[in-house]
Amino acid sequence: MTKWVYTFGNGKAEGRADMKNLLGGKGANLAEMSNLGIAVPAGFTITTEVCTYYYDNGKTYPKELVDQVVTALAEVEESMGAGFGRADNPLLVSVRSGARASMPGMMDTVLNLGLNDATVQGLIERSGDARFAYDSYRRFIQMYSDVVLGVDHYHFEEILEAHKEDKGYTLDTELGADDWKQLVVLFKARVQEELGEPFPEDPEAQLWGAVGAVFGSWMNQRAITYRRLHEIPAAWGTAVTVQAMVFGNMGEDCATGVCFSRDPSTGENVFYGEYLVNAQGEDVVAGIRTPQQISIAGKEKNQSTLPSMEEVMPGLYKELVETRDKLEAHYSDMQDMEFTIQGGKLWMLQTRNGKRTAPAALRIAVDMAKQGIITTDEAILRIEPEALDQLLHPMLDPKAERTVLTRGLPASPGAASGAVVFNAKTAEDKAKNGQAVILVRIETSPEDIGGMHAARGILTTRGGMTSHAAVVARGMGRPCVAGAGEVRVDYKAGTLTVGSTVVKEGDWVTLDGANGEVMLGEVPTIQPELTGDFGALMEWADAKRTMKVRTNAETPEDAETARRFGCEGIGLCRTEHMFFDAKRIINMRRMILAQDEAGRRAALADLLPYQREDFISLFRIMVGLPVTIRLLDPPLHEFLPHTDAEIADVAKAAGVEPEQVRHRASVLAESNPMLGHRGCRLGITYPEIYEMQARAIFEAAIAVSKDEGAEPPLPEIMIPLVATKRELDMLKAVIDATAKAVFAEQGTTVEYIVGTMIELPRAALRGGAIAETAHFFSFGTNDLTQTTLGMSRDDSGPFLEVYRAKGVYERDPFASLDVEGVGELVQIAAERGRATRPDLKLGICGEHGGDPHSIAFCQSVGLDYVSCSPYRVPIARLAAAQAALTQAAK
Numbered sequence: 086m087t088k089w090v091y092t093f094g095n096g097k098a099e100g101r102a103d104m105k106n107l108l109g110g111k112g113a114n115l116a117e118m119s120n121l122g123i124a125v126p127a128g129f130t131i132t133t134e135v136c137t138y139y140y141d142n143g144k145t146y147p148k149e150l151v152d153q154v155v156t157a158l159a160e161v162e163e164s165m166g167a168g169f170g171r172a173d174n175p176l177l178v179s180v181r182s183g184a185r186a187s188m189p190g191m192m193d194t195v196l197n198l199g200l201n202d203a204t205v206q207g208l209i210e211r212s213g214d215a216r217f218a219y220d221s222y223r224r225f226i227q228m229y230s231d232v233v234l235g236v237d238h239y240h241f242e243e244i245l246e247a248h249k250e251d252k253g254y255t256l257d258t259e260l261g262a263d264d265w266k267q268l269v270v271l272f273k274a275r276v277q278e279e280l281g282e283p284f285p286e287d288p289e290a291q292l293w294g295a296v297g298a299v300f301g302s303w304m305n306q307r308a309i310t311y312r313r314l315h316e317i318p319a320a321w322g323t324a325v326t327v328q329a330m331v332f333g334n335m336g337e338d339c340a341t342g343v344c345f346s347r348d349p350s351t352g353e354n355v356f357y358g359e360y361l362v363n364a365q366g367e368d369v370v371a372g373i374r375t376p377q378q379i380s381i382a383g384k385e386k387n388q389s390t391l392p393s394m395e396e397v398m399p400g401l402y403k404e405l406v407e408t409r410d411k412l413e414a415h416y417s418d419m420q421d422m423e424f425t426i427q428g429g430k431l432w433m434l435q436t437r438n439g440k441r442t443a444p445a446a447l448r449i450a451v452d453m454a455k456q457g458i459i460t461t462d463e464a465i466l467r468i469e470p471e472a473l474d475q476l477l478h479p480m481l482d483p484k485a486e487r488t489v490l491t492r493g494l495p496a497s498p499g500a501a502s503g504a505v506v507f508n509a510k511t512a513e514d515k516a517k518n519g520q521a522v523i524l525v526r527i528e529t530s531p532e533d534i535g536g537m538h539a540a541r542g543i544l545t546t547r548g549g550m551t552s553h554a555a556v557v558a559r560g561m562g563r564p565c566v567a568g569a570g571e572v573r574v575d576y577k578a579g580t581l582t583v584g585s586t587v588v589k590e591g592d593w594v595t596l597d598g599a600n601g602e603v604m605l606g607e608v609p610t611i612q613p614e615l616t617g618d619f620g621a622l623m624e625w626a627d628a629k630r631t632m633k634v635r636t637n638a639e640t641p642e643d644a645e646t647a648r649r650f651g652c653e654g655i656g657l658c659r660t661e662h663m664f665f666d667a668k669r670i671i672n673m674r675r676m677i678l679a680q681d682e683a684g685r686r687a688a689l690a691d692l693l694p695y696q697r698e699d700f701i702s703l704f705r706i707m708v709g710l711p712v713t714i715r716l717l718d719p720p721l722h723e724f725l726p727h728t729d730a731e732i733a734d735v736a737k738a739a740g741v742e743p744e745q746v747r748h749r750a751s752v753l754a755e756s757n758p759m760l761g762h763r764g765c766r767l768g769i770t771y772p773e774i775y776e777m778q779a780r781a782i783f784e785a786a787i788a789v790s791k792d793e794g795a796e797p798p799l800p801e802i803m804i805p806l807v808a809t810k811r812e813l814d815m816l817k818a819v820i821d822a823t824a825k826a827v828f829a830e831q832g833t834t835v836e837y838i839v840g841t842m843i844e845l846p847r848a849a850l851r852g853g854a855i856a857e858t859a860h861f862f863s864f865g866t867n868d869l870t871q872t873t874l875g876m877s878r879d880d881s882g883p884f885l886e887v888y889r890a891k892g893v894y895e896r897d898p899f900a901s902l903d904v905e906g907v908g909e910l911v912q913i914a915a916e917r918g919r920a921t922r923p924d925l926k927l928g929i930c931g932e933h934g935g936d937p938h939s940i941a942f943c944q945s946v947g948l949d950y951v952s953c954s955p956y957r958v959p960i961a962r963l964a965a966a967q968a969a970l971t972q973a974a975k
């Protein structure tokens with residue numbers, strides 16, 4: 086016979102904590118507490134399987150259910166020494182829902198069930214308080230009518246208000262026993278009027294009505310929506326827990342409260358909670374009365390004048406502390422608990438793992454590992470890597486009010502407020518004067534770099550998670566909201582508009598780069614600190630991971646930030662980003678727009694010293710660590726001059742007429758630049774560019790190798806956008822020849838290796854052949870995603886939103902690797918490459934290198950390292966440790 090009902094109470098239970106699927110979270114934990122010998126009011130749980138049966142069988146119950154409930158109820162009666170429906174000593178129960186995953190407030194609850202005109206007399210006798218008994222009775226009628234009978238609350242509010250007016254009362258507390266008694270009669274009359282039948286007096290009928298209502302509420306609109314948002318399958322169903330009522334509002338020796346075994350906002354190992362004497366649970370939550378602190382320490386910390394439980398009920402407080410210690414040790418996690426004290430006896434009503442902020446999660450995990458409650462491996466696995474983000478960037482004060490104007494993509498985390506400006510130059514000027522600004526652009530381009538750096542945050546209306554703005558902002562650690570499609574920017578008028586709201590240049594806005602919100606005005610931020618706990622967790626994580634973590638960086642600032650965050654080298658130095666600076670971009674443009682090789686060489690000669698200096702500083706910052714330098718890969722549209730002024734500047738620098746420059750720019754313009762003349766194609770057509778860059782690298786490496794006592798740099802020269810072995814062979818020949826020339830000139834040598842990015846499907850498939858030349862592969866999954874999915878990384882934002890909403894791709898494939906498709910290409914390339922060259926070094930440097938989900942995949946295919954933007958380095962370190970631990974456990 087199927088067991089549909091599980092009892093608990095009196096120091097024993099038929100269920101256990103690990104039976105959540107069957108008993109729901111609440112039912113399983115009540116059973117567990119009972120088994121632990123903690124006083125919980127006796128009760129029973131009707132399983133989730135009954136819910137499934139109910140919906141599969143035309144809303145009927147399995148035939149054995151009634152008998153099983155009757156037997157369970159008899160046990161509860163015995164435990165509690167009271168009888169369900171017995172007039173002299175009535176047992177009252179609560180009927181609550183409880184799914185596998187917590188769904189707070191989504192489903193229905195009925196309290197005080199079992200009351201009728203006869204049993205209320207018993208309650209008066211037992212409590213010695215007629216007012217309390219009639220108040221409980223009328224609350225029950227109200228709740229039951231609303232939840233089970235469908236008679237709305239307002240009917241009863243109306244009657245109550247009329248009664249108060251009649252009697253000249255303003256507060257509910259002014260009503261006495263007789264008032265509530267009269268109201269009970271009026272409430273029941275209203276139910277009769279509305280339904281054409283009386284309110285059920287029979288406790289058994291009440292019970293089955295409530296059970297049906299709770300199962301019914303599994304399919305209410307609120308619950309359906311909540312399940313959709315939290316990916317909870319409808320098939321899980323809810324359990325129903327029927328439990329003896331205990332009352333915190335039966336006098337001065339009664340109380341009720343909620344508490345956490347540690348502080349849920351800071352994680353501090355202090356018992357934290359609130360309680361109220363002579364009150365019901367809902368009074369604590371609803372804020373009708375000011376709750377009091379449970380401990381003296383909490384009272385002092387909150388500067389409360391109200392007495393703490395520790396002072397008012399010292400014996401019971403001690404018992405509560407013992408329960409807290411027992412439960413926390415048993416669950417090995419911070420607990421969120423509810424309790425009630427009735428007539429001087431403590432009852433626990435609920436316990437569950439408590440929700441907590443990111444700083445609290447970190448502190449709790451580290452403290453618990455140090456206390457030996459959990460292992461360091463468990464501590465590593467307990468922290469959501471993404472949550473570390475909150476610890477690394479300033480964040481909005483969670484207590485502050487926000488007026489959300491619109492939303493975009495959460496492109497770079499952190500929060501920032503400032504005055505709106507619409508161009509980079511203004512941003513720089515204002516920032517120089519100490520003003521906080523937010524740079525708003527339709528999209529950004531390399532000449533905006535100074536302004537982006539000067540701004541506190543960046544907002545764009547176009548572009549996705551790998552757009553220029555997003556990548557650069559993440560690299561700099563600037564908060565960025567990208568692709569906010571509702572925003573209309575009018576550069577001429579100096580306004581941005583969302584619907585009917587107009588924000589003018591100089592008006593303040595706030596960005597939350599962690600959730601993509603754009604808010605009006607200034608929302609205060611708080612500066613998180615990297616505490617010792619952070620360092621401890623990172624140390625444990627580093628000891629467990631097998632993949633290295635490098636960074637994507639090209640400026641000394643970024644490289645230093647990444648080293649502070651523990652990177653183990655540079656996995657991608659995008660050399661074209663080194664030319665964004667105003668002084669350099671002019672020579673870069675000169676080079677691109679030159680009519681012939683001589684013109685290009687002249688411009689390149691001017692760029693060489695900058696390159697060399699940049700590489701020298703990167704090598705010095707990364708001393709002893711590998712530095713992967715990618716040769717030029719500029720999508721040309723990012724570098725062509727647009728305005729007349731820009732064209733005039735380039736013409737002047739090159740000593741030619743503006744018309745010539747304009748003409749050349751129009752010749753070079755491409756209609757599909759992402760698939761155009763970029764990457765190694767530039768090196769194949771103009772080898773002198775890569776020759777100059779290789780020279781700069783070798784000269785810099787030699788210079789740094791002469792530093793006193795320094796380990797020699799480890800340059801890894803990387804060729805972008807390779808499709809064929811032939812391309813790589815030709816370009817490696819240019820690099821090797823340059824090395825030879827520089828080494829001869831300088832009379833010394835340095836070690837270096839040459840490898841390639843794998844960012845085209847053809848290169849992945851031909852990994853076996855390409856590895857004959859390449860010493861390493863670095864997966865450029867931004868382009869590999871773009872070219873595998875056939876979706877432009879710059880333009881796909883708007884329709885990808887729809888794709889995700891409709892479930893075509895579960896996640897944004899530019900943020901989290903499409904493991905099925907792009908992942909298979911990565912795997913093929915890795916296998917074929919290693920078959921040719923067993924010691925082939927494998928890494929990833931697309932944006933996915935900082936995404937925990939993608940990092941787990943990288944572990945599974947055996948990559949040697951991941952590389953990500955500086956602020957994601959700690960996240961990647963933790964995610965890599967988790968991936969290694971999970972893999973080892975398999």
Ligand code: PEP
Pocket residue numbers: 657659718844864865866867868869930931932
């Ligand atoms: C890539 O394509 O993944 C990559 C890292 O290169 P970029 O983003 O510079 O094209």
Ligand code: MG
Pocket residue numbers: 805844865867868
């Ligand atoms: Mg690329």
